[in-house]
Amino acid sequence: MLSSLTIQLFLICLFAAFCKIFISWTQRKRYPPGPTPIPFIGNALDLRTGASWLKYIEWQKKYGDIVHFTVFGVHIVVLNSMEVAHDLFEKRSQIYSSRPQVPTVNRLAGTIILKATYDYDVEPKNDLFYLPEWLPGMGFQAKYRRCVTLTREIKIAPISLVKTRLQATGKISHSVASDLLGNMNPDGNVDEEEDAIKGVSGADTTVSAVTTGILAMTLYPETLKRAQREIDAVIGRERLPDFNDRDALPYVEAFTREILRWRPILALLPHATSEDDVYEGYYIPKGTMVLANAWAILHDEKIYDAPEDFMPERYLNSDGSINDDYPSLAFGLGRRICPGRSFADAEIWIAIVSIMAVFDVTKAKDDNGSDIHVTADYSIGSISHPLPFKCHIQPRSEVAPRLIQDTGN
Numbered sequence: 001m002l003s004s005l006t007i008q009l010f011l012i013c014l015f016a017a018f019c020k021i022f023i024s025w026t027q028r029k030r031y032p033p034g035p036t037p038i039p040f041i042g043n044a045l046d047l048r049t050g051a052s053w054l055k056y057i058e059w060q061k062k063y064g065d066i067v068h069f070t071v072f073g074v075h076i077v078v079l080n081s082m083e084v085a086h087d088l089f090e091k092r093s094q095i096y097s098s099r100p101q102v103p104t105v106n107r108l109a110g111t112i113i114l115k116a117t118y119d120y121d122v123e124p125k126n127d128l129f130y131l132p133e134w135l136p137g138m139g140f141q142a143k144y145r146r147c148v149t150l151t152r153e154i155k156i157a158p159i160s161l162v163k164t165r166l167q168a169t170g171k172i173s174h175s176v177a178s179d180l181l182g183n184m185n186p187d188g189n190v191d192e193e194e195d196a197i198k199g200v201s202g203a204d205t206t207v208s209a210v211t212t213g214i215l216a217m218t219l220y221p222e223t224l225k226r227a228q229r230e231i232d233a234v235i236g237r238e239r240l241p242d243f244n245d246r247d248a249l250p251y252v253e254a255f256t257r258e259i260l261r262w263r264p265i266l267a268l269l270p271h272a273t274s275e276d277d278v279y280e281g282y283y284i285p286k287g288t289m290v291l292a293n294a295w296a297i298l299h300d301e302k303i304y305d306a307p308e309d310f311m312p313e314r315y316l317n318s319d320g321s322i323n324d325d326y327p328s329l330a331f332g333l334g335r336r337i338c339p340g341r342s343f344a345d346a347e348i349w350i351a352i353v354s355i356m357a358v359f360d361v362t363k364a365k366d367d368n369g370s371d372i373h374v375t376a377d378y379s380i381g382s383i384s385h386p387l388p389f390k391c392h393i394q395p396r397s398e399v400a401p402r403l404i405q406d407t408g409n
């Protein structure tokens, strides 16, 4: 039989152990809420398929505007509301302005982290290339490689040209790429900064936005008609619009803004923390990848009525003038905001207004004369593009072909 003293000692020890566990539990680092991780791989399995920003919206409904998860030990925090994104990327920009480094762990871990942060799907192309090219049907590999090289050259050539001139003369004529290269931080990671310039400033982003505009014209014909009525009334059909007309065309302005909101080209804005931080009692360690979910914020029902609909009117006052709501988040926020945003906005506007002025864009017809269905699907990737769709584009008038030809000359 145990003596009562032994029992008392045992109970005291038990109580002390309980207190210790309780204290360390209350003092533990509390990450923001998020899905339960599996040991070692974290939440890697949750992100295998589909657009990751949509998964993050699902998690937002369950866990709130700030969600934490891990992938192979890497901390990832997603910001799903403007308030939280503004608090961290703008107000604490000194901590939240690094770019995430994808750790060189193994291929699988790296692939999933890229998918989580940039929605970048690493193609299993290396596996494909194990098949020898002399096998029947494998000749496409050489063509594929040529395509990859050409695409890379198209992206890199303008930057390389600017760089060569800059190195040779120390001076170059004005261009956006040269401004950016000239302003590069000499203490920063030069390769990384150059990559950012090539990647985000490439024609990719603006082409994607203009294609989205054509898609919207096809799917929402009444918006194109209204814009064309405005252009005809202000400019007529004898000349192409130019930047001097911009203020007089509020509906076209609203249409351009809606393109940026409706299908944000970068759905996720990947930043990283350079120091440990605590936000609303949540611990966010140094090196965390912090993603502002631009898609979720630009489709937030609390801010935008019927966010899935393409509605340029949301940017108009009741008297038809343009309001102050610009979807600037499409260009990021904080210190890393897109330095090419004014240039890009102008490029998109002039392309869209010119297309509207000279072309009618409608759904294409099949052999039976029925409209061909447009799915409006988008590629999943760091820069999102509309997938190829069919539409019918024809000049609006007899003068239109001449105007287009004059532009070419």
Ligand code: HEM
Pocket: 176, 177, 180, 196, 197, 200, 201, 202, 205, 206, 209, 265, 266, 269, 270, 271, 329, 330, 331, 332, 333, 334, 335, 336, 337, 338, 339, 340, 341, 343, 344, 345, 348
């Ligand atoms: C529709 C066109 C464009 C869109 C939607 C766009 C959007 C963005 C976004 C969302 C970012 C990341 C911001 C962040 O992390 O908070 C970015 C970064 C950047 N953009 Fe753009 N961009 C466009 C066109 C351009 C153009 C035309 C240029 C240059 C001529 C450019 C240059 C850059 C550069 C250099 C960065 C990296 C900035 C940094 O990391 O500090 N972008 N852009």
